Amino acid sequence: MRYLPLTQSDREAMLAVIGAASIDELFVDVPGVAQLDGPIHGLPLHASELAVERHMTALARKNVAAGDGPFFLGCGAYKHHVPASVDHLIQRGEFLTAYTPYQPEIAQGTLQMLFEFQTQVARLLGTDVANASMYDGSTACWEAIVMARRITKRGKALLSSGLHPHYVSVAKTMAKFTGDVLDTSVPTLTAESDIDQLIASIDGDTSCVVVQYPDILGRIADLSALADACHAKKALLIAVVTEPVALGAIKSPGEMDADIVVGEGQSIGVGLQFGGPYVGLFGCKEKYVRQMPGRLCGETLDADGRRGFVLTLSTREQHIRREKATSNICTNSGLCALAFSIHMTLLGEAGLRALAETNHAGASAAADRLAQVPGVELVTPAFFNEFTIKLPQEARPVVRTLAERGILAGVSLGRLYPGEADLANGLVVAVTETTTTEDVEALAVALQEVLA
Structure with a gap:
C-alpha cells in the first residue's frame, strides 16, 4: 500500500468535525514528560519517496543476512531450507490473511488445513491432541505454565536451568500479573543436565516442571524419570521444544509421558525473518484438553453425511464468557501454521x-x-x-x-x-x-x- 499523506485542509476538516482546535488537543491526556517537544533528533522534517528508499536501502546493506556467509546461529531460531512451493502456496488469495475467520465454518479450507496441522503437531510432539497454534514458543511456554496452575490448583513452577532465557523472561513478565512463583536458575557449562536437581526440588506446592528438550546448550536428557517424579507429587511435566526437526531423530516428549508439550515451529516452513512472525506449537494429554488455550478444529459430518470441519473448542475470551476463558490468546498464527503444514507434508515422515x-x-x-x-x-x-x-x-x-x-x-x-x-x-x-x-x-x- 502506498503512503498517501493527508493535506492540511483534510486535517482541518477532520478536527472541525470532532471539535478539536488542533492536533495537539488529541494528545491532551498524554503526560507532558512523555511527549516530544520537537522533531525526532536526526530525522528530516520531510523527504522524497526516492530519498527515503535510498536511505533505507543503505541501512539494509549493513545487515549480514543468513545466506551471506557461514551461519551457525541457533538458540531457538534456525536456518533451514524452505522449499519454494511453501511460499508460493501460502500466498494464494484464500490463505494470505493474518486474520482469524469469525464465521469459521464458512472457511472450510482454512479449518481443514488447521485440522491437518493439529494432526501433524500431535504426532510430532507425541501428544494426544494439539491446538491450532499459538503466537510463538515463548508465549506457548507461559500458557502451559498457567494451564498447569489451573489443573493442579498450585502456583509454583520449577523452570529448568536449560530453558531458553528468553522463555524464562516471558514467563517472569507474565507471572507478575498472576502471582505464580517461578523457581529459576542458570545453566552450568557441563555435559550433565539438571534433571536430578529438578526431581529433588519437586514438592507438594509444585504445579509443574518446565524442561527444554534439547536444552539451551544442546543437551538431550531422558525425561521419563522426571515425568514419574512429577506425577508422584501430582505435578505436571511441561516439555519445551525449540527445534522441532530434532523430533525426527529423538524420542518425542509425549512418548516419555510429558503432560504438556510446547515449542517453536519456525524451523519447519518458516524463515528466520528478523525474528518473526513465528508459530507456537501446543499439545497435551487428552484429559487436559478443556484447559488447553487457543483453538481446536475438529472433523465431523454435515446433515447430508459429507465430511466437514468445525471449530470444536475455543477457550479465548472473545468466544466465551470472560470468566470462563482459559487464555487471552486472541488468534492462532494461521499463515505460519499453514507454512509449517505444507513443509511437513512435503517432507513426510x-x-x-x-x-x-x-x-x-x-x-x-x-x-x-x-x-x-x-x-x-x-x-x-x-x-x-x-x-x-x-x-x-x-x-x-x-x-x-x-x-x-x-x-x-x-x-x-x-x-x-x-x-x-x-x-x-x-x-x-x-x-x-x-x-x-x-x-x-x-x-x-x-x-x-x-x-x-
Whole structure:
C-alpha cells in the first residue's frame, strides 16, 4: 500500500468535525514528560519517496543476512531450507490473511488445513491432541505454565536451568500479573543436565516442571524419570521444544509421558525473518484438553453425511464468557501454521527423519572439527544439531570479530546470560542442512586465528 499523506485542509476538516482546535488537543491526556517537544533528533522534517528508499536501502546493506556467509546461529531460531512451493502456496488469495475467520465454518479450507496441522503437531510432539497454534514458543511456554496452575490448583513452577532465557523472561513478565512463583536458575557449562536437581526440588506446592528438550546448550536428557517424579507429587511435566526437526531423530516428549508439550515451529516452513512472525506449537494429554488455550478444529459430518470441519473448542475470551476463558490468546498464527503444514507434508515422515539425520551428521562433523582448534573444549558430547563449546576467552568479542569477517559463528552465552562470568566463554553453535563443509572449515580456521 502506498503512503498517501493527508493535506492540511483534510486535517482541518477532520478536527472541525470532532471539535478539536488542533492536533495537539488529541494528545491532551498524554503526560507532558512523555511527549516530544520537537522533531525526532536526526530525522528530516520531510523527504522524497526516492530519498527515503535510498536511505533505507543503505541501512539494509549493513545487515549480514543468513545466506551471506557461514551461519551457525541457533538458540531457538534456525536456518533451514524452505522449499519454494511453501511460499508460493501460502500466498494464494484464500490463505494470505493474518486474520482469524469469525464465521469459521464458512472457511472450510482454512479449518481443514488447521485440522491437518493439529494432526501433524500431535504426532510430532507425541501428544494426544494439539491446538491450532499459538503466537510463538515463548508465549506457548507461559500458557502451559498457567494451564498447569489451573489443573493442579498450585502456583509454583520449577523452570529448568536449560530453558531458553528468553522463555524464562516471558514467563517472569507474565507471572507478575498472576502471582505464580517461578523457581529459576542458570545453566552450568557441563555435559550433565539438571534433571536430578529438578526431581529433588519437586514438592507438594509444585504445579509443574518446565524442561527444554534439547536444552539451551544442546543437551538431550531422558525425561521419563522426571515425568514419574512429577506425577508422584501430582505435578505436571511441561516439555519445551525449540527445534522441532530434532523430533525426527529423538524420542518425542509425549512418548516419555510429558503432560504438556510446547515449542517453536519456525524451523519447519518458516524463515528466520528478523525474528518473526513465528508459530507456537501446543499439545497435551487428552484429559487436559478443556484447559488447553487457543483453538481446536475438529472433523465431523454435515446433515447430508459429507465430511466437514468445525471449530470444536475455543477457550479465548472473545468466544466465551470472560470468566470462563482459559487464555487471552486472541488468534492462532494461521499463515505460519499453514507454512509449517505444507513443509511437513512435503517432507513426510521419511523426509523428516532424513532431514534430522542430515542435521545431526553435519553437527557431529562440525563439533569434531572445532574441537581440534587449540583451546576449544566441547561441552556437550551428545546433541542433535546444536552444541556448546567453551573458548579460552570471552566469547562475545570473538563472535563480533568473526562477524566482521562475514562469519556468524554462533550465539555467545554471555549475550544470553549477561553478568554470569562462568558462562561468558560459552558459545552455542548450530549446524543444519544448509551448512556446508566449507562453512565449517571457514569457521574453524577463522576461530583458530582469532584465538591465537
